[in-house]
Amino acid sequence: MVVPGLGATLGIFGSGIWIIPLLLGTISYYRYDRVDPESKPIDQQNLLPEYDFIVIGGGSAGAVVANRLTENPKVNVLLLEAGPDENEVTDVPSLAAYLQLSNLDWSYKTEPSNTACLGMVNNRCNWPRGKVLGGSSVLNYMIYVRGNKNDFDHWGQLGNPGWDYKSVLPYFLKSEDNRNPYLARSPYHARGGYLTVQEAPWHTPLVAAFVEAGTEIGYENRDINGEKQTGYMIAQGTIRRGSRCSTAKAFLRPIRLRPNFHLALNAFVTKIEIDPKTKRAWGVEFVRHNRKQVIRARREVILSAGAINSPQILMLSGVGPRDHLEAMGIPVIKNLPVGNNLMDHLGFGGLTFVLDKPVSILQNRLQAAAATTEYVLNERGKGGLEGIAFVKTPYANQSLDWPDIQFHMAPASINSDSGAQVWKILGLKPELYKEMYGPIQDTYTWTIMPLLLRPRSRGWVRLQSKNPFVAPIMNPNYYDDPLDMLTMIEGAKIALQTANAKVFKQFGSRLYQKPLPNCKHLKFLSDEYLECGIRTISMTIYHQSGTTKMGPEWDDTAVVDPRLKVYGIHGLRVIDASIMPQVVSGNTNAAVIMIGEKGADLIKEDWR
Ligand SMILES: Cc1cc2nc3c(=O)[nH]c(=O)nc-3n(C[C@H](O)[C@H](O)[C@H](O)COP(=O)(O)OP(=O)(O)OC[C@H]3O[C@@H](n4cnc5c(N)ncnc54)[C@H](O)[C@@H]3O)c2cc1C
Ligand SMILES: *[C@@H]1O[C@H](CO)[C@@H](O)[C@H](O)[C@H]1NC(C)=O
Numbered sequence: 307m308v309v310p311g312l313g314a315t316l317g318i319f320g321s322g323i324w325i326i327p328l329l330l331g332t333i334s335y336y337r338y339d340r341v342d343p344e345s346k347p348i349d350q351q352n353l354l355p356e357y358d359f360i361v362i363g364g365g366s367a368g369a370v371v372a373n374r375l376t377e378n379p380k381v382n383v384l385l386l387e388a389g390p391d392e393n394e395v396t397d398v399p400s401l402a403a404y405l406q407l408s409n410l411d412w413s414y415k416t417e418p419s420n421t422a423c424l425g426m427v428n429n430r431c432n433w434p435r436g437k438v439l440g441g442s443s444v445l446n447y448m449i450y451v452r453g454n455k456n457d458f459d460h461w462g463q464l465g466n467p468g469w470d471y472k473s474v475l476p477y478f479l480k481s482e483d484n485r486n487p488y489l490a491r492s493p494y495h496a497r498g499g500y501l502t503v504q505e506a507p508w509h510t511p512l513v514a515a516f517v518e519a520g521t522e523i524g525y526e527n528r529d530i531n532g533e534k535q536t537g538y539m540i541a542q543g544t545i546r547r548g549s550r551c552s553t554a555k556a557f558l559r560p561i562r563l564r565p566n567f568h569l570a571l572n573a574f575v576t577k578i579e580i581d582p583k584t585k586r587a588w589g590v591e592f593v594r595h596n597r598k599q600v601i602r603a604r605r606e607v608i609l610s611a612g613a614i615n616s617p618q619i620l621m622l623s624g625v626g627p628r629d630h631l632e633a634m635g636i637p638v639i640k641n642l643p644v645g646n647n648l649m650d651h652l653g654f655g656g657l658t659f660v661l662d663k664p665v666s667i668l669q670n671r672l673q674a675a676a677a678t679t680e681y682v683l684n685e686r687g688k689g690g691l692e693g694i695a696f697v698k699t700p701y702a703n704q705s706l707d708w709p710d711i712q713f714h715m716a717p718a719s720i721n722s723d724s725g726a727q728v729w730k731i732l733g734l735k736p737e738l739y740k741e742m743y744g745p746i747q748d749t750y751t752w753t754i755m756p757l758l759l760r761p762r763s764r765g766w767v768r769l770q771s772k773n774p775f776v777a778p779i780m781n782p783n784y785y786d787d788p789l790d791m792l793t794m795i796e797g798a799k800i801a802l803q804t805a806n807a808k809v810f811k812q813f814g815s816r817l818y819q820k821p822l823p824n825c826k827h828l829k830f831l832s833d834e835y836l837e838c839g840i841r842t843i844s845m846t847i848y849h850q851s852g853t854t855k856m857g858p859e860w861d862d863t864a865v866v867d868p869r870l871k872v873y874g875i876h877g878l879r880v881i882d883a884s885i886m887p888q889v890v891s892g893n894t895n896a897a898v899i900m901i902g903e904k905g906a907d908l909i910k911e912d913w914r
Contacts (some may be wrong), residue, residue: 346391347439350568356602357384357568359909360590361610362575362619365441366895367882368610369553370481370902372569373500373561375909382566384601385558386573386592389438389882397549399506400690406731410438414614414777415733422652422784424824425842426733433780433846434731435612438556439571442612443895446848447691448543448550449714450503452478453890453897454535454696456708464887465858466817466868468904477903478896486542494532500556501899502546506692510717511665512752512813513540513692519807520695523800530696534707535891538695544895553899555586571593576774576867578607578623580639580875587878603877605913610882610902613850617645617767618778619882620854620865625875634769640874642865645778647852648765650890651712652784653757654798655732656822656843658719659805661750662814666717668750670724691716696759696891697803699796701789711797712757712892713804714847719743719751732845741823751818754805756797757847759891762787768852784844795836802831849894854884869908881905 350413359375361368364387372385388411395401396410407413414433416423423431436442455471462470467749479496485504495503513898517527520538535589561567570593579589579600589602609616620626624639627646664671667690693715720728723744729739757818763786770779785791805815821830825838854872857864864887866872870879883898890897 312562329725333726344555345562347554347558347562347569349391349571353384353570353599353601354382356604357382358603359383359607359608360601360603360606361385361608362578362590363387363441363552363609363611363615363882364439364558364569365436365610365612365807365882366443366553366898367902367905368608369440369443369557370899371608371610371881371906371909372567373557374903374906376561376564376567378910379564379566381605381913382429382568383568386570386575386590387439388572388574389436391439391572392552392554393446396438396440399448399543399548400552401726402447402550402690404444406432406434410436411445412437412614412777414780417779417781417785419782421786422782422841423733423821425735425738425844427735429842430733431782431846432731432733433850434613434848435614435850439569440552440557442848443544443552444550444554444894446559448545448570449691449694449893450531450544450896451712451892452531452692452900453892456706457888457890461856461887465861466856466887468868469856474904476901477900477907480903481899484542489529492529492532494529500560501544501553502551502556503542504545505540506543506545509540509692510667512717513715515807515809516693516695516715516754518658518809519747519804522807523803525695525697530694530892532598534696534711535696538693541691541694544862551904558867572705574774575611575619576622576796578609578619578878580623580625580878582637582639584626584876585639585874586876606877606879606909608905609878609880610907613648613853613883614767614778614780616880617853618769618774619776620872620880621769622772622774625872630768634772636769636772640872642873643855643863644865645767645853646764647855647863648767648780648782648850649761649852649886650765650782650784651757651759651847651849651889652761652782653714653755653845653847654794654840654843655720655753655755655845656804656839657754657756657798657801658746658818659752659754659810659815660723660746660818661752663812664750665813666721666722666750666752668718668748669726670748690718695863697797697800699793699800701793701796709891710759710793711800712759713801714755714757716753716755719746719753720843721746721749721751723732726749738823738842742820745820751817754801755847756794756801756844758790758794758797760888761790761792764852771850782850785841791837791840794840795833798836798840847893849883849889851883851886851889851894852879855887856885857887869912870905875899879905879909
């Protein structure tokens with residue numbers, strides 16, 4: 307789900323991205339900084355030798371946990387974040403794609419694959435992750451989707467009391483400040499929370515057509531975060547006054563002056579200190595400004611480093627699969643299936659529709675300075691992902707509201723930035739990009755990206771090295787289970803059906819008919835062709851999760867219990883996307899923020 311529209315809106319990049327922070331910095335100084343109470347959090351230089359709680363990672367979940375724990379003035383909290391603070395560029399929704407492969411990105415890559423990402427250099431998928439205060443909520447595309455009621459009820463049925471839908475809904479509402487009046491009276495939405503949620507202030511006419519196309523083929527237009535999920539909708543986003551509302555902005559800026567809250571930026575955690583005899587996590591080792599330090603935790607260490615780094619840090623600390631740790635030469639403190647159960651949402655980015663009418667986004671038709679000034683002065687940040695839909699293939703249980711495919715609709719495609727950034731962040735093979743997208747570089751296009759909501763395939767994360775600065779090995783095992791592919795093929799067909807709806811005729815919209823070079827030998831749009839396409843233009847939707855699975859005591863695939871405590875270790879919890887037993891049916895940010903809210907409450911209950 308690379309969103310060309312988001313990253314591709316401004317035409318300036320050929321001539322130098324440097325001018326944008328300059329321009330924005332100047333304008334935002336005059337416009338905001340003097341009047342805005344949301345000043346940046348303080349990067350504490352003098353740390354104490356000991357805190358009640360140490361939170362590792364200030365991302366989507368960690369920012370929430372740090373906020374909620376410091377509500378009690380009697381406890382103090384240290385938040386350690388490997389990256390720096392956000393900057394002027396991260397605020398601008400349309401520049402999201404330009405944050406990838408920058409110094410704010412861990413810039414991970416999967417292992418080479420022969421089942422997916424065949425169109426990418428060395429068959430490796432790029433996996434961006436935020437290395438910045440706010441974590442991946444700073445790099446993300448801001449789509450606000452919570453997941454399906456049945457997902458959480460399923461978590462509960464797996465033996466996790468307190469995680470069924472009825473129990474977690476209050477935590478979604480606790481964070482939310484929904485600014486769209488039409489949702490104000492819904493029991494599924496709330497006002498007054500820290501996290502601003504609203505529709506993007508500006509849309510192309512294509513998204514209204516997309517929603518109408520849904521009704522043409524028998525789906526309803528509905529709030530997919532409400533009573534039911536199946537249907538089509540204009541996307542809601544974590545956006546505030548046209549700019550990005552990361553969890554750092556939402557949850558950390560307002561608490562910057564709490565005396566019991568210390569934040570250390572550029573603090574790279576290398577190990578959790580666990581006493582091998584008592585099995586108690588008593589501190590955290592990290593490197594900051596080239597200096598190694600250890601700080602003690604009086605009560606608990608909370609690991610919120612995300613679905614790749616949380617398992618990595620656990621394994622480095624001696625908590626993980628025994629065989630693997632022994633092979634790496636790491637003394638085993640607790641044998642647990644850390645790093646297993648890796649899930650992601652993988653989409654298909656190869657359904658490009660060309661348009662006769664100029665109703666989508668083409669980067670080189672936009673004037674950068676004009677667009678930037680418009681963002682700052684008129685609070686009209688342009689979102690690139692405009693439409694969301696949840697549909698059921700024949701493989702879904704037709705009597706349940708539990709769709710198996712999600713669509714992201716974008717008023718742009720891989721071609722729309724004339725080769726400036728999108729193909730690079732996808733890691734596309736240059737010859738493939740040239741052959742497929744060269745001919746339509748200056749054509750208005752749009753896309754529907756189908757993705758598989760509940761993959762059956764599972765991958766894993768393992769250490770590549772004992773050196774904490776070396777990235778772990780990531781193997782998602784995409785499409786390992788044949789049913790995953792069969793479902794995706796049907797999902798692609800429903801996407802084609804949507805784009806064939808009458809409502810799109812007014813724009814002269816039609817499928818771009820050029821076959822992919824490696825799939826040319828197959829009949830265009832046959833199941834075999836679609837499968838080949840899905841394996842070639844595979845796009846991660848960036849929802850890595852599941853690697854420290856939550857489960858009951860009798861579940862030998864579980865790493866944390868339903869109170870998010872690591873089995874067999876005292877004073878250590880994981881609170882982030884890693885704990886999902888099954889990835890939610892939707893974008894993960896909102897669910898991870900909910901996990902942060904709920905996790906913080908569990909800690910408070912246990913220390914009452
Ligand atoms: C490009 C992109 C687009 C996305 N689009 C959407 C979207 O539109 N909607 C949506 O709902 N979701 C989206 N997601 C997914 C969503 O943002 C993530 O699921 C969510 O942010 C994960 O939260 P987390 O707390 O688990 O991890 P993160 O937010 O990644 O936080 C982990 C934090 O820990 C820090 N850390 C890691 N290792 C260490 C260490 N050793 N020492 C110190 N700190 C460390 C990291 O720097 C980071 O700040 C997107 C993600 C990406 C990357
Ligand atoms: C579909 O869901 C219903 C309701 O939960 C259930 O009774 C039925 O067995 C399911 N059907 C299939 C084929 O799984």
